[in-house]
Amino acid sequence: MPEILEIEYYRQLAEGALDRRIASVFVDEYAGRGGRPGMDPEVVLPGLSFVAANRRGKLLLLETEGPTLGMRFGMTGGLLLDGLAGIDALRYGPGTYEERWIRAAVQFEDGGALLLHDPRRLGRLIIDPDVDALGPDALNLTLRELREALGSRAGRGGPPLKARLLDQAKVAGIGNLLADEILWRAGIDPTRSSTSLDDAELRRLHRCTRRVLDQLFERGGSHTGDHMVARHPGGRCPKDGAELFRATVGGRTTYWCPEHQR
Numbered sequence: 380m381p382e383i384l385e386i387e388y389y390r391q392l393a394e395g396a397l398d399r400r401i402a403s404v405f406v407d408e409y410a411g412r413g414g415r416p417g418m419d420p421e422v423v424l425p426g427l428s429f430v431a432a433n434r435r436g437k438l439l440l441l442e443t444e445g446p447t448l449g450m451r452f453g454m455t456g457g458l459l460l461d462g463l464a465g466i467d468a469l470r471y472g473p474g475t476y477e478e479r480w481i482r483a484a485v486q487f488e489d490g491g492a493l494l495l496h497d498p499r500r501l502g503r504l505i506i507d508p509d510v511d512a513l514g515p516d517a518l519n520l521t522l523r524e525l526r527e528a529l530g531s532r533a534g535r536g537g538p539p540l541k542a543r544l545l546d547q548a549k550v551a552g553i554g555n556l557l558a559d560e561i562l563w564r565a566g567i568d569p570t571r572s573s574t575s576l577d578d579a580e581l582r583r584l585h586r587c588t589r590r591v592l593d594q595l596f597e598r599g600g601s602h603t604g605d606h607m608v609a610r611h612p613g614g615r616c617p618k619d620g621a622e623l624f625r626a627t628v629g630g631r632t633t634y635w636c637p638e639h640q641r
């Protein structure tokens with residue numbers, strides 16, 4: 380699944396689509412689902428140009444002089460521009476690219492195109508998506524924003540910490556694998572209440588979030604974290620050798636270490 384780092388690569392690729400007049404747009408029945416009434420990309424985009432490529436969490440935002448095109452990539456969505464893929468090695472090895480998996484295309488007057496390639500059909504194109512429904516972006520998350528996302532200690536209770544980290548309305552851009560990696564590095568149990576962290580733990584969680592994202596970015600993807608090697612039944616913690624626990628937390632399969640994640 381594309382995580383926030385892949386979407387940031389897509390955003391960087393999409394900068395090559397700026398200031399090019401849009402000739403036509405194609406969106407298939409899947410990629411067009413969930414669009415706003417009267418806001419069909421095929422109708423509103425031709426004649427305009429993208430002027431900025433932004434991102435909030437996993438939502439790519441291509442601004443024009445008028446409406447903004449939002450792109451979501453679901454489980455398997457990839458972005459191609461003029462035949463170049465946002466991430467070559469991950470998704471476009473031999474046999475992983477097929478013409479029939481092109482769900483949407485923005486054709487430019489200069490002959491190039493921006494394409495959504497998506498075998499699983501969960502990617503979406505939405506005009507003027509509700510960006511305010513998303514929390515602060517994980518790549519630029521401040522300590523204060525993280526504190527607010529987890530809820531006040533006075534509030535008590537609250538959902539499991541991991542569920543809160545996955546809630547895109549609280550923090551935008553942390554997916555299942557990243558959440559496990561961050562909590563494993565921070566040494567914090569994912570099933571604890573989101574409001575139970577003391578100040579030192581909160582700082583550690585913030586530091587680890589920044590560090591995991593920075594390091595994975597340097598390595599070129601989000602599927603190469605240290606915790607990943609043990610992410611299977613019977614897997615053992617790379618830090619201390621304890622057998623990892625596995626359970627569903629926040630609706631997602633979660634692995635954590637009973638020894639050092641407290």
Ligand SMILES: [Zn+2]
Binds near residue numbers: 616617618619638639
């Ligand atoms: Zn451990």
